Amino acid sequence: MPDLSAPSISYLGLAPVLIVLGAACIGVLVEAFVPRHLRWNAQVSLALLGTVGALAAVILVAGRNELTAARAVAVDGAALFIEGTIAALGALSILMFAERALDPAKSAFVASAALPVGSSADRKLATAPYSQTEVFPLASFAIGGMMLFAASNNLLVMFVALEVLSLPLYLICGMARRRRLLSQESAVKYFLLGSFASAFFLYGLALIYGYSGTVDLGEIREVAARSGASDALFVTGLALLIVGLLFKAGIAPFHAWTPDVYQGAPTAVTALMASCTKVAAFGAILRLLYVGFGTSEWTWRPLIYTIAIVSMVVGAILGITQTDVKRMLAYSSIAHAGFLLVGVIALGDAATAGRGLSSTLFYLLTYGLTTVGGFAVVTLVRDGDGEATHLSKWAGLASRSPLTAAVMTLFLLGLAGLPLTSGFTGKFAVFRAAIDDGAWPLVVVALLASAIAAFFYLRLVVLMYFSAPAEDGPTVGVPGLPTTIVLAVTAAATVILGLAPGAVLDLAEQAAVLVG
Amino acid sequence: MSHAAVLAADVVSSGEAGAFWVLGPIALAGAIGMVLSRNAIHSALWLVLTMLSLGGFYFVQQAPFLGAVQIIVYTGAIMILFLFVLMLVGRDYSDSIVETLRGQRVAAILLGIGFAGLVGGLIADATSGVESVGLAESNADGGNVAAIARLLFTDYLLAFELTSALLITAAVGAMILAHIEHESGSRPGQKEQSIARIKGPRPQTLTGPGVFARGNSVAAPALLPDGSVAEDSRATGMKMRQPPAIASGSIDDLDDVTVDSGANRDGVPT
Numbered sequence: 032m033p034d035l036s037a038p039s040i041s042y043l044g045l046a047p048v049l050i051v052l053g054a055a056c057i058g059v060l061v062e063a064f065v066p067r068h069l070r071w072n073a074q075v076s077l078a079l080l081g082t083v084g085a086l087a088a089v090i091l092v093a094g095r096n097e098l099t100a101a102r103a104v105a106v107d108g109a110a111l112f113i114e115g116t117i118a119a120l121g122a123l124s125i126l127m128f129a130e131r132a133l134d135p136a137k138s139a140f141v142a143s144a145a146l147p148v149g150s151s152a153d154r155k156l157a158t159a160p161y162s163q164t165e166v167f168p169l170a171s172f173a174i175g176g177m178m179l180f181a182a183s184n185n186l187l188v189m190f191v192a193l194e195v196l197s198l199p200l201y202l203i204c205g206m207a208r209r210r211r212l213l214s215q216e217s218a219v220k221y222f223l224l225g226s227f228a229s230a231f232f233l234y235g236l237a238l239i240y241g242y243s244g245t246v247d248l249g250e251i252r253e254v255a256a257r258s259g260a261s262d263a264l265f266v267t268g269l270a271l272l273i274v275g276l277l278f279k280a281g282i283a284p285f286h287a288w289t290p291d292v293y294q295g296a297p298t299a300v301t302a303l304m305a306s307c308t309k310v311a312a313f314g315a316i317l318r319l320l321y322v323g324f325g326t327s328e329w330t331w332r333p334l335i336y337t338i339a340i341v342s343m344v345v346g347a348i349l350g351i352t353q354t355d356v357k358r359m360l361a362y363s364s365i366a367h368a369g370f371l372l373v374g375v376i377a378l379g380d381a382a383t384a385g386r387g388l389s390s391t392l393f394y395l396l397t398y399g400l401t402t403v404g405g406f407a408v409v410t411l412v413r414d415g416d417g418e419a420t421h422l423s424k425w426a427g428l429a430s431r432s433p434l435t436a437a438v439m440t441l442f443l444l445g446l447a448g449l450p451l452t453s454g455f456t457g458k459f460a461v462f463r464a465a466i467d468d469g470a471w472p473l474v475v476v477a478l479l480a481s482a483i484a485a486f487f488y489l490r491l492v493v494l495m496y497f498s499a500p501a502e503d504g505p506t507v508g509v510p511g512l513p514t515t516i517v518l519a520v521t522a523a524a525t526v527i528l529g530l531a532p533g534a535v536l537d538l539a540e541q542a543a544v545l546v547g
Numbered sequence: 548m549s550h551a552a553v554l555a556a557d558v559v560s561s562g563e564a565g566a567f568w569v570l571g572p573i574a575l576a577g578a579i580g581m582v583l584s585r586n587a588i589h590s591a592l593w594l595v596l597t598m599l600s601l602g603g604f605y606f607v608q609q610a611p612f613l614g615a616v617q618i619i620v621y622t623g624a625i626m627i628l629f630l631f632v633l634m635l636v637g638r639d640y641s642d643s644i645v646e647t648l649r650g651q652r653v654a655a656i657l658l659g660i661g662f663a664g665l666v667g668g669l670i671a672d673a674t675s676g677v678e679s680v681g682l683a684e685s686n687a688d689g690g691n692v693a694a695i696a697r698l699l700f701t702d703y704l705l706a707f708e709l710t711s712a713l714l715i716t717a718a719v720g721a722m723i724l725a726h727i728e729h730e731s732g733s734r735p736g737q738k739e740q741s742i743a744r745i746k747g748p749r750p751q752t753l754t755g756p757g758v759f760a761r762g763n764s765v766a767a768p769a770l771l772p773d774g775s776v777a778e779d780s781r782a783t784g785m786k787m788r789q790p791p792a793i794a795s796g797s798i799d800d801l802d803d804v805t806v807d808s809g810a811n812r813d814g815v816p817t
Contacts, residue, residue, distance in 0.1 A: 038704055234666075
């Protein structure tokens with residue numbers, strides 16, 4: 032038997048992922064050995080250290096273009112931009128996890144997840160001042176998995192990363208302190224449907240391997256270019272892979288889990304899922320379609336084109352019928368996933384190469400920041416049962432707390448894509464790239480969907496400002512330092528990226544490099 | 548693996564084809580049986596059949612390592628864990644017959660068959676007439692096990708290492724969902740319980756259940772020499788049977804005892 036030579040690994044290139052996963056591993060040890068009264072602070076600082084450290088590492092390695100660990104992971108502009116975005120949004124979500132001031136029990140997470148809901152022990156612990164601090168290492172694992180998911184140049188690593196990001200999310204979805212049954216139901220739904228989607232991805236992976244004899248995205252592209260892409264194995268495999276990814280990104284018609292899970296999960300976890308998971312899934316979609324299947328564009332372009340339309344229309348129209356703020360934001364995320372697919376379509380042409388990619392990267396950043404902000408405001412509006420998410424409860428909020436209503440209005444305008452907000456810049460960039468690419472019918476649909484979606488965002492604004500406040504309306508909590516930081520950062524980003532997006536757009540432009 | 552087998556690897560022999568036609572229907576029957584069984588234990592056992600057949604397939608296709616792993620890990624470990632869980636949760640859980648979405652079952656069956664037909668047909672179409680290649684070379688250098696080891700520690704090193712994150716998450720998750728942390732001092736430990744028992748009025752163990760010619764269930768109380776029931780032999784949380792009336796001793800009385808409602812015969816907790 033010949034000697035084995037271990038593959039060379041660029042630890043610097045992998046540093047962002049390794050830092051987050053390392054922080055998660057240390058977090059598990061902290062959980063085991065640190066006494067309970069010290070755990071919360073230790074876990075929060077560790078998780079923040081991991082995500083912020085990863086962001087710093089991304090800035091440090093920016094500019095590298097290489098494949099490492101036997102071509103398994105790409106370290107290139109797009110991967111680093113997405114890793115940085117996930118690290119930043121992840122840090123903001125961790126800050127929301129760490130909020131102590133809003134809930135009277137000092138945390139949004141349950142004290143003991145193993146206790147049956149409503150048992151006497153559970154009721155006794157309902158106001159206990161401690162909670163399951165495992166959520167922090169689990170969130171770190173999820174964030175690390177997301178970063179690797181978007182950077183993997185190999186279908187097998189992509190699949191394992193998909194599981195690494197999903198499994199912790201399934202768990203932390205079910206760990207809300209209030210409305211535990213709803214939270215557990217959302218976790219079970221997400222778990223069952225997520226496993227189903229993973230199975231689709233795995234099936235597609237097997238068929239693509241059967242077709243090409245490799246799981247490496249670059250080699251798949253070469254095989255597809257050599258032999259033509261009309262093979263049934265190839266088309267079926269690609270379709271199944273796309274189904275798995277569309278599920279994770281919450282794109283219609285694979286969106287059915289999104290509203291229920293977004294509503295049931297603790298709001299901080301919803302913010303993590305709505306921002307980071309979406310960014311990671313789109314990172315993987317971009318890499319899969321352009322690195323792996325870039326030469327066989329005409330097999331997937333019509334599919335993505337149709338799905339973009341379906342997702343925009345479903346998200347915008349069903350969003351109107353919602354009566355719950357979290358569900359409304361969930362449908363908004365489905366519509367935004369459709370807008371992002373418009374950017375994915377726009378990457379195809381050689382003449383505009385890069386513009387579709389850079390505009391999608393920029394849109395992901397703006398959308399993620401605005402959505403985290405929106406969910407942060409949702410955590411503030413509370414009544415006796417926890418967060419008051421029914422729309423009727425939000426009536427006349429502006430007279431109770433003008434500042435909260437103003438901040439929420441800013442985020443809603445950003446999501447609607449009104450000028451002078453980051454949402455407008457992002458949409459403009461994506462739509463312009465699509466028009467340059469000749470996909471103007473898609474842009475027309477996207478504009479109509481934006482207009483429909485703007486209706487339900489603005490309806491909430493009208494409700495907050497022009498309705499009489501409800502008699503037994505909710506109170507607006509005074510956020511502690513973590514949520515204040517989140518709100519300040521996301522609100523500032525929504526304004527700045529709307530007024531002066533030049534620097535970040537340039538950064539996205541430079542980052543629009545895919546190797547493989 | 549023998550040298551001759553390696554040389555002949557690229558040809559599908561008649562033995563291999565025969566094994567396929569024997570194992571294939573068995574695997575399929577197991578899969579169908581698993582879906583159709585009402586009893587969860589039966590489902591699990593059907594699945595064992597499918598997995599064993601899959602292990603057989605791997606052996607036939609000259610992947611002995613994969614075949615052994617399939618049987619040891621999947622059939623041996625994972626399915627047995629399944630059975631443990633089913634036994635712990637209770638084996639008589641039947642399907643809910645309430646459809647929350649009308650027509651869901653029919654739609655699911657039709658779409659499932661349609662999807663299976665589509666994918667199966669496409670794969671059959673794509674693989675018919677394809678010559679198998681590459682088996683000889685991938686098994687050439689030290690055989691199957693060495694080839695897998697080489698791939699695991701070179702090309703797929705990162706995927707292999709990454710699964711550790713998955714395993715840690717799974718372990719932490721199991722702890723979160725199953726482990727209840729008790730405040731220290733909130734309930735007596737083993738030591739406190741022993742001390743309390745020794746200090747209490749009754750340091751010795753409680754009387755066991757009665758053992759009679761026609762029943763030794765825990766639900767049968769023990770009798771004292773005078774024929775009365777030993778009260779401390781009654782088990783808690785369980786409906787006790789009538790003691791056999793030995794003192795008054797007629798055969799009819801004994802029958803009354805043993806032919807009580809079937810549900811209680813095994814001391815099912817009430």
